[in-house]
Amino acid sequence: MDSGRAQEIIDAITMINVKYHGFPVYLKEINEENNTAVVFPLDEMDHEQEVDLMGLFEDGP
Known part of the structure; x- marks a missing residue:
């Protein structure tokens, strides 16, 4: 995952599912x-x- 997308996920109002090596x-x-x-x-x-x-990795659609 690139750092820009990771920051977007942190700043998101809703929970975005993320996995680290499947967890x-x-x-x-x-x-x-x-x-x-x-x-x-x-x-x-x-x-x-x-x-x-x-x-x-972002998990989901």
């Missing part, structure tokens, strides 16, 4: 310097992690 995650913030995002799994909201943007 549903919530995008919290983007770090454009190193092409990463801070995310947390939807089933473990206290488990934040920094992941590569290229592992993120």
